[in-house]
Amino acid sequence: MADQKASTSIEAVESGLAAQGYIASRQIATAVYLSQQIEKPILVEGPAGVGKTELAKAIAAWRGMKMIRLQCYEGLDEAKALYEWKYAKQLLYTQILKDKLGEVLGGAQTLHAALDQLHDFGDVFFSKEFVEPRPLLQALEQPGGCVLLIDEIDKSDAEFESLLLEILSDFQVTIPELGTVSAITPPTVILTSNSERDLGDALKRRCLHLHIGFPEQRLEERIVESRVPGISQTLRRQMVGFIHEIRSLDLKKLPSVSETIDWARVLVLLQASELDTEIVKDTLNVLLKYEADIEAATPQVTTFIAKAARSNVFG
């Protein structure tokens, strides 16, 4: 019974994401399903532009939840990611309340008594009022749950990774002055990484590890179909076939899905009905982002178009 339920739920995830314009492979859908069921974050790795960030957006849109995004960069620290005290507000309040202070302490005869009375007021200035929640804390405080996207975690420092561990495994953070804040509803956490540096084992262990590579030809065609509906079927097949040929070259940066979509839009704008050498050479700069890459690919264009057209006939 459970098996039946599982496979239908995975299909439900797939169609749910598809409704948001995100065509997921079976593996991605399984990962999303599992992360909901066993409440674990997903660590998504893969080359730039294959839809890692899009996945988080699609999940948020599909489940009607708010998406909170934390962009990582070198030097990102607690104060910018988790919480910060509103120092200015604290300072302002102490200034305003200065006069009141005399009244409060009025009855006290000795210094000790005054101190005790002050203690009674407790940590007024270190209460929730004065905490400025940053993305991580915000995510925990959403009553309806949310999708927390921690983008490009590999760009942050190793220390920041350790900061994340508590949130990722228990969905809680500890603020020394306030105690532990637990999530009202555990958020769906997506971490993305471009593998710029190796992440720590402790972090990896807490996540489901999903690798999104370049999609297969059929899948990529479906993606283009959903994102650029105006494109004709023949052109779609040809261009995706052409891009798959380009990816077999040894280039500095291979074109990924986002470039495919951009190119499809460009071709539609130029009202191309099918690929020819002229138009490909003119628009190659949409696909390839380095001069050296364009130079390497240009002599191959005609052969690749022919190959793409041939595979089109058989496919």
Place this chain on the structure above:
Amino acid sequence: MRENLHRFFRAARGAGVHVSPAESIDAMRAVAQVGISDRAVLRDALLLTLAKSQDEKLALGDCFDLFFSQPEPRQDQPEAAGEDHAAQGEDQPPSAGSASEAGEGQPSQGLGPLAQMLLSQDRNAIAAAIASASGAASLSDIRYSTQRGIFSSRILDAMGLQRLRDDLDQLTATNPSLAERLRAALDALREAVRDTVSQGLALYAREEAENLRNEILRNAPLARIERRQVAEMRALIRQIARRLRERYSKPRKRQRRGHLDVRRTLRRNAAWGGVPFLTAWKRKHRDRPKIVALCDVSGSVAQVSDFFLLLIHSLHEVVDDVRSFAFSSHLIEVSEILETKSPEEAMSEIMSKVGFGSSDYGSSLVDFEKEFMSALTPQTTVIVLGDARSNNLDPRADILRRISERSKRLVWLNPEGRLAWGFGDSEMPRYATFCSVVRQCATAQQLERAVSDIVATYQ
């Protein structure tokens, strides 16, 4: 199923995937969610929870395919009757098949369970029996290929071979044709068990065998390893490089409490009118290693130089600046060749340019002083790798002295043992006076220690 998953985790460890207890718990939970009926989904779920990198995913995927491919007993029966039976058995669903077989199988009455199973040609039941018997014989403990025989016989014993033999003896007397069929089936069974054991060996013994091989390889002299081991050695060197990278790639930020950084403190507290709520302290920056490597590529030392250059050039994250030079009779810079080409191509190109000559340390040092002396800074560590055998030519130790004066450290790595230093045409003692460190470096392990020490001085 839980038993099977545990065995799979062991196999996964054998395939080089780190599966910690916490990960196995996660995998169990995931499998409980997705169920086991859909193999593709199960595979995805295990890959998601257990593998933590793309390499691990590939290894684990192969391991999964191997693990869940059950070798099945062969169906080739020489007799026509047997073939009929087999065809029948295949057409029907397994449970119904065995039931009907038992019903019509009059002659098999009075036989042991194994004999009945074999005669009824129920492949699923046989496969299940083999699986449970290999569990009883703890097949997952198999380590070496020489153990195959003993595990096969253990599994067959656990399946009830003894009883089958008695049955065979009895049948030969009463029903020779049935005995013949049974004997053929037994041969097929033996084959299936042998396949199971081979598969078990491939799954479970890999880890142990690999550790043993790596241990031997680490301590083998680099200059004398065989051609077929070169690829393995390269892989080992890459492993060493990864380990060194992980250890040294993070620049240690040492905060020196005590010295206030006034400028940064003021800027940080600008929002509060310069009242210093947050203090900033001066930090001491550590240099990243700068390395200049001079490698002898003549005859006996070439192989060691090859591995040394491979190691140094795979330490990008740790070592910012490496310039490599190769020499035998004269010296050239090889940094660019090593950066742009694959290790094999680079080495053959270097060898064609300067290799195979008789080594002349003196003139190579002259070449270096003439052209590349400016590469040395007070932060540079100079590493010379060579046996210091200069064919009785002028060693020009004075140049080495000047190199040592201009650089932070001068390290000499010599593939020869200490005993040989100074004998024959070895100039090692003369050079050694100008070196900060001289050490023997003949095996992968010594190479790792030497490079690790050099990098550690910069931390």
